[in-house]
Amino acid sequence: MNTSTHFQRALIFQGGGSLGAYEAGVYKATYELLSERDIKLGRQGMPIFHIVAGTSIGAMNAAVLVSYVKENKSWKGSADRLIEFWEHMSTESFMDSIPSFNAWWNYWHYFNKDLASSESARRYYDTKQFMFRGVPNVFSLSKTLEDRRFLDPINTQYLYSNEPLKRSLEKFAKFPVATSYQNNEPRLLLVSVDVQEGSTVVFDSYEKEDGTRKTEYGRYGPEYARGPNYQEGFEYIINHNDGIEVDFVLASGSVPVNYEYTKLKVEDTNGSNRTKSGNEKQEEEEEDGNKINTAKQVRYFWDGGIIANTPLREAVIEHRRYWDLVRKSEVPPLRVFIVNVHPIRQDSLPADHDALVDRKNDLTYHDRTLFDERMALMMTDYVKIANSLIKLAEDNNVKRSLIEGILKKQADTRNFSTGKHLKYADLIEHMVSVEQVIRIERKNDKHTISNKTFDFSNTTVKNLIQDGYEETLEQEANILQVWDSEHPR
Numbered sequence: 001m002n003t004s005t006h007f008q009r010a011l012i013f014q015g016g017g018s019l020g021a022y023e024a025g026v027y028k029a030t031y032e033l034l035s036e037r038d039i040k041l042g043r044q045g046m047p048i049f050h051i052v053a054g055t056s057i058g059a060m061n062a063a064v065l066v067s068y069v070k071e072n073k074s075w076k077g078s079a080d081r082l083i084e085f086w087e088h089m090s091t092e093s094f095m096d097s098i099p100s101f102n103a104w105w106n107y108w109h110y111f112n113k114d115l116a117s118s119e120s121a122r123r124y125y126d127t128k129q130f131m132f133r134g135v136p137n138v139f140s141l142s143k144t145l146e147d148r149r150f151l152d153p154i155n156t157q158y159l160y161s162n163e164p165l166k167r168s169l170e171k172f173a174k175f176p177v178a179t180s181y182q183n184n185e186p187r188l189l190l191v192s193v194d195v196q197e198g199s200t201v202v203f204d205s206y207e208k209e210d211g212t213r214k215t216e217y218g219r220y221g222p223e224y225a226r227g228p229n230y231q232e233g234f235e236y237i238i239n240h241n242d243g244i245e246v247d248f249v250l251a252s253g254s255v256p257v258n259y260e261y262t263k264l265k266v267e268d269t270n271g272s273n274r275t276k277s278g279n280e281k282q283e284e285e286e287e288d289g290n291k292i293n294t295a296k297q298v299r300y301f302w303d304g305g306i307i308a309n310t311p312l313r314e315a316v317i318e319h320r321r322y323w324d325l326v327r328k329s330e331v332p333p334l335r336v337f338i339v340n341v342h343p344i345r346q347d348s349l350p351a352d353h354d355a356l357v358d359r360k361n362d363l364t365y366h367d368r369t370l371f372d373e374r375m376a377l378m379m380t381d382y383v384k385i386a387n388s389l390i391k392l393a394e395d396n397n398v399k400r401s402l403i404e405g406i407l408k409k410q411a412d413t414r415n416f417s418t419g420k421h422l423k424y425a426d427l428i429e430h431m432v433s434v435e436q437v438i439r440i441e442r443k444n445d446k447h448t449i450s451n452k453t454f455d456f457s458n459t460t461v462k463n464l465i466q467d468g469y470e471e472t473l474e475q476e477a478n479i480l481q482v483w484d485s486e487h488p489r
Contacts, residue, residue, distance in 0.1 A: 007333045008319075008334055009047070009335050010049060010052075010315050011027070011051065011336075012310060013057075013339055014055060014056075014305070014342065014365070015056025015253065015303060015305035016309075018455050019342075019442070019453055019464065021090070021464035021468070022341050022467060024083050024086050026440050028079035028468075029469045030337060030472060031079045033472075035048065045184075047184065049186055049337075051319065052187070054189075055190075055252055055303070055304035056255070056303050056304060056305045059253060060252075063169065064085050066179060069186055081172065086461055088171070089137050090457065090458045090460075090462070091135050091136055092457070093459075096458060101118070102118040102119075117446070122459070123447060123455050124449050126457045126460065138164055138165050139164055139258075141158065144159070145157040157257060158258070159259065165253075173246075175244070179205040179243075181322075189205075189315055190304070192301045194218075194301060196300065197299075198307075201238075202318055203240070204244075205244050213242070214237055215237070218234055218235025218236040219234075219270075235268065236266050236267065236299070237266065238265070238267070247262060251301040252304045253303055261302065264299060264301060266298070312372050312373065315336075316432050316434065319331065320432045331432050333434070334434050336434060336436070336437045336438070337438050338367055340366060343441060344367065344441075346444055354450045358448055369437075373434060387428060408424070410422075440471065442467070
């Protein structure tokens with residue numbers, strides 16, 4: 001049995017509002033299983049997870065976990081801390097305070113079978129309450145915006161404030177969150193979306209190759225050169241050398257329509273070529289002896305789930321970048337846990353409006369990374385084939401110069417991070433091997449409703465945590481055996 005610790009484990013949390021409570025239950029079970037297995041296999045001291053990545057509510061769960069581990073220098077107690085976070089977020093609903101509601105609803109259900117179950121009705125009216133009155137430690141109704149374009153009173157936008165959520169996060173996590181591999185601390189990766197750029201934005205608690213912490217995104221390459229010798233770079237930079245701020249977490253969970261944009265200060269490295277707006281400040285900086293123009297501006301961010309609700313691809317790209325450019329060493333293989341709170345399969349066919357909306361939402365935000373996983377596995381196989389052919393050539397006395405001549409040729413592929421053309425050798429070196437992916441799938445029970453992500457009632461949150469814990473034990477116990485086999489794939 002292979003008990004080597006050369007691999008790293010990554011945990012991927014999805015977005016899904018109150019369904020994040022399910023993720024807390026999943027993590028508790030996963031922590032118990034992995035802790036026990038690591039002791040059994042002589043891997044004491046190995047982090048439960050080297051990478052914790054999340055989008056939206058998954059970003060908040062990830063921030064609470066990583067902050068706890070950093071502050072306590074231990075994973076022990078981290079599962080309890082995450083559950084405490086959710087107990088703090090949940091609240092008593094009006095329906096929970098009516099002990100006779102179930103009996104009353106079931107009475108009418110007896111005469112009219114078209115009625116929903118009493119449990120569905122409880123959840124339905126819970127979410128109605130929260131959408132109109134808010135949840136004390138999560139969100140509050142901020143204002144309504146009437147339609148001034150079409151003069152349609154029905155087309156009214158209800159905006160919520162995330163200040164209660166910000167206070168909850170600051171209560172359970174210490175910001176800014178900066179971690180390092182040297183200190184055996186987990187890496188925190190959070191995903192948001194730049195509304196105007198239309199691209200994912202990844203906030204990273206680890207340092208970049210220049211020793212600073214920053215987020216870089218946008219277009220790149222010589223066509224955006226800032227000097228005669230400049231060949232690559234990013235259009236936008238968010239400097240956060242002290243670590244990930246609480247506003248970055250909120251940026252990952254700023255749900256469109258429900259919340260206002262999250263505003264962050266961004267450096268525009270191509271600012272000299274744009275028409276400056278009122279929120280930009282032109283500054284001149286020096287890089288490698290060349291003067292560059294940097295426009296500092298405010299940009300606007302939305303929930304990362306719009307583009308990457310399951311940020312596996314972002315985690316893999318950032319994993320490779322860190323080990324290639326920062327550590328400058330072989331990239332450790334990844335073994336990944338994905339918590340999928342939006343079921344992809346459903347036995348029943350939606351038969352009414354609420355069921356149709358619920359199914360649409362699940363299909364919109366479910367885990368779409370199976371193709372990414374298969375591509376990563378296929379690339380791993382190609383690398384193995386290439387290395388085998390190189391070794392075969394060397395064993396048969398083919399001159400190394402001939403081999404190098406092929407490897408130094410320019411490939412059509414560009415670097416995911418910088419846009420720079422790669423060489424064939426780059427396709428072999430520092431590639432990420434995804435050895436295995438475990439997906440924990442939340443079961444969509446018969447009482448599901450379309451606005452389930454708004455249900456922060458004590459009863460629902462408690463049930464979600466319990467479901468996550470029990471369903472993980474059911475799914476993971478046998479799968480973990482595969483991870484530590486000689487051939488984990």
